[in-house]
Structure formats: structure tokens, C-alpha cells
Amino acid sequence: MNNSIAILLASAILLLLSVCAMGEKPSPTSIVTAGEAATAFASTTIPVPWSRRLALYRADLAKRIQRKNTATLRGTVTYAGAVLPTPRDLTLQMQKQGDKDHCLKGDTLSQEWIISRDKGVANVVVFLKAPGGNFFQVPDNKRYRTDTITMDQPFCAFKPGVVAFNPSYYDTALQKQVKTGQTLKVTNSAPINHNVAWSSSAIFNTGKNVLLRARDGTLLIDAKPCRDHDAGKEDVLKISCDIHRWMSARVVVLDHPYYAVTDKDGKYEIKDAPANTEVDVVYWHESMGDAINKAPRQKIKLKRGENTQDFAVGK
Ligand SMILES: [Cu+2]
Numbered sequence: 001m002n003n004s005i006a007i008l009l010a011s012a013i014l015l016l017l018s019v020c021a022m023g024e025k026p027s028p029t030s031i032v033t034a035g036e037a038a039t040a041f042a043s044t045t046i047p048v049p050w051s052r053r054l055a056l057y058r059a060d061l062a063k064r065i066q067r068k069n070t071a072t073l074r075g076t077v078t079y080a081g082a083v084l085p086t087p088r089d090l091t092l093q094m095q096k097q098g099d100k101d102h103c104l105k106g107d108t109l110s111q112e113w114i115i116s117r118d119k120g121v122a123n124v125v126v127f128l129k130a131p132g133g134n135f136f137q138v139p140d141n142k143r144y145r146t147d148t149i150t151m152d153q154p155f156c157a158f159k160p161g162v163v164a165f166n167p168s169y170y171d172t173a174l175q176k177q178v179k180t181g182q183t184l185k186v187t188n189s190a191p192i193n194h195n196v197a198w199s200s201s202a203i204f205n206t207g208k209n210v211l212l213r214a215r216d217g218t219l220l221i222d223a224k225p226c227r228d229h230d231a232g233k234e235d236v237l238k239i240s241c242d243i244h245r246w247m248s249a250r251v252v253v254l255d256h257p258y259y260a261v262t263d264k265d266g267k268y269e270i271k272d273a274p275a276n277t278e279v280d281v282v283y284w285h286e287s288m289g290d291a292i293n294k295a296p297r298q299k300i301k302l303k304r305g306e307n308t309q310d311f312a313v314g315k
Pocket residue numbers: 153156193194195241242243244247
């Protein structure tokens with residue numbers, strides 16, 4: 001048997017093994033980069049052990065299968081009304097406050113509505129929701145995260161003013177929420193104190209109130225999307241500052257990674273979403289209030305690859 005037939009046969013066996021294995025339970029061996037996999041298979045001169053080849057091959061195959069079945073959803077959120085809302089001017093409030101010299105150097109307009117020249121609305125959280133009380137089974141490679149979301153207060157406003165947070169996912173085997181590792185922290189880079197409070201109307205998010213001293217202090221927000229044994233629900237947190245009463249921010253907490261927050265032009269992009277599945281796309285702006293379960297939504301069947309959906313908010 002010549003070498004190429006042997007390799008072909010071995011590959012076929014590996015393919016079968018991989019497909020069977022993936023049908024049962026996702027493998028934890030898939031912490032291998034696509035580059036590594038490509039190198040190992042392109043070269044016959046590197047002596048790679050068969051066990052390693054198997055791991056690399058499975059990782060590569062898993063990636064290819066996943067890529068084949070995922071969807072990207074992108075679009076623009078625009079302001080619906082003919083007349084744009086006028087942002088509240090906070091200058092007078094700031095002038096009455098002891099930190100006015102520093103506050104007035106930053107934004108003096110309310111951050112609730114940030115609208116571009118083309119009517120694109122910033123800070124709209126767009127997320128997928130499994131319809132009918134279902135939830136997303138988050139794939140292995142999306143369960144564990146190491147990223148940190150930072151909300152700073154360089155002047156007298158939270159930057160950014162709206163974020164989305166994915167602190168946990170629902171584990172179907174354990175039947176409970178399990179932490180992803182993603183963290184959300186509020187920092188204070190300003191030369192003045194801020195006193196940050198976070199709260200929620202949900203009983204499982206107890207909130208906290210912490211003094212963040214000038215150029216110091218970090219508050220880690222340990223919030224949950226829902227009760228430990230629930231799945232597929234989300235919560236909205238309110239963040240405020242007791243010293244500068246006009247300061248406010250919002251956090252949407254989710255138990256899956258299929259979300260985005262619109263940028264300054266109102267654009268969003270949700271990558272690696274499940275394809276060929278009917279989902280609700282929910283879009284939420286802080287003007288809609290904290291009852292996020294009542295936020296508008298639209299049913300959409302995401303097809304493999306690119307999908308586009310625009311939304312409008314406001315009056
Ligand atoms: Cu403050």
C-alpha cells in the first residue's frame with residue numbers, strides 16, 4: 001500500500017471518528033488554532049504523533065462544520081421620527097456641583113440619544129432570542145471567555161453608556177447557569193471621586209454601591225442574566241453615581257453571545273450565530289425602559305452566511 005492511500009484511509013477513519021464524537025459531546029481537545037491544524041496537515045516532514053494529528057484534525061473539522069452552519073446578522077438601527085430628540089443639556093446641573101471644573105470639560109449633553117447625521121442610533125442592544133421560551137445551547141468554543149468590558153468615568157458620564165454582558169451560559173447537563181469568565185468592571189480614571197451604584201429590578205441581582213476614589217478603584221459587577229436554573233432570559237442593570245446625579249448607564253445581561261451594541265452610526269453585527277433556525281431579533285434602546293421582555297422584536301430565519309436586518313426606534 002503506498003503512502004498516499006494509507007493517508008487517505010487514515011483520514012477517512014479520522015473523519016468517521018470525529019463525526020461520531022461530535023454527535024455525542026463536544027470535545028474539550030479543540031483548543032488548537034486553525035494555523036496549527038493547517039501546518040500539521042500540510043507538512044509530512046514534521047513528525048507529528050498520531051494522537052496529536054487526531055486532535056488537530058478534529059479541531060479543524062469542528063471549525064469547518066461550525067463555520068458552515070453559522071450566520072452573520074448585520075444592519076443599522078435608525079431613528080423613526082421625523083424630528084430628532086433634543087439631548088438634555090446638563091450644564092446647569094454640573095455648574096451647581098463641587099466638581100464642576102472637571103465635569104464641564106467632558107460631555108455636557110445627556111447620552112441617552114446619540115444619533116448620527118444619517119439618523120443612525122448608537123447604544124441600541126440587538127440580540128437574538130430563542131422563540132417560545134427556548135434557549136440557545138451555546139457551543140463549546142463560545143462558552144468560555146477571557147474578555148473584560150470596561151466602563152470608565154473620565155469626566156462625569158459613563159463611557160460607554162450602554163454595554164451588553166455575557167457572564168454565564170446555560171449548561172444543559174448541569175441544568176444551571178455556568179460562568180463564562182467574561183468580566184464587567186467600572187473604573188474611575190478621573191481626578192475626582194465617583195460613587196457608583198448598580199441595581200436591577202430582578203431579585204437575583206442584588207446590586208452594590210461603592211465609592212470609586214479619584215484615579216483609583218475598580219468595581220466588578222457580579223450580575224446574572226437570570227436565576228441559576230433558568231435559561232434564555234435577560235436582565236437590564238442600571239448604573240448611576242450618587243455624587244453626580246445625572247450620571248446613568250445601562251447593562252443588558254445575557255446568557256449567550258449572540259448580541260451587539262450599535263456603534264455611533266447605528267450599525268451592529270452579530271457573528272457566529274446559529275443558522276437555519278428561526279429566532280427573534282430583539283432591539284432595545286434605554287428609552288424603552290427596563291422591561292426588556294417587552295422590547296420590540298422580529299422573527300427571522302437566519303440563513304447560513306450573511307443576513308441583513310435594519311430596525312427603527314423612537315417616535
Ligand atoms: Cu460621578
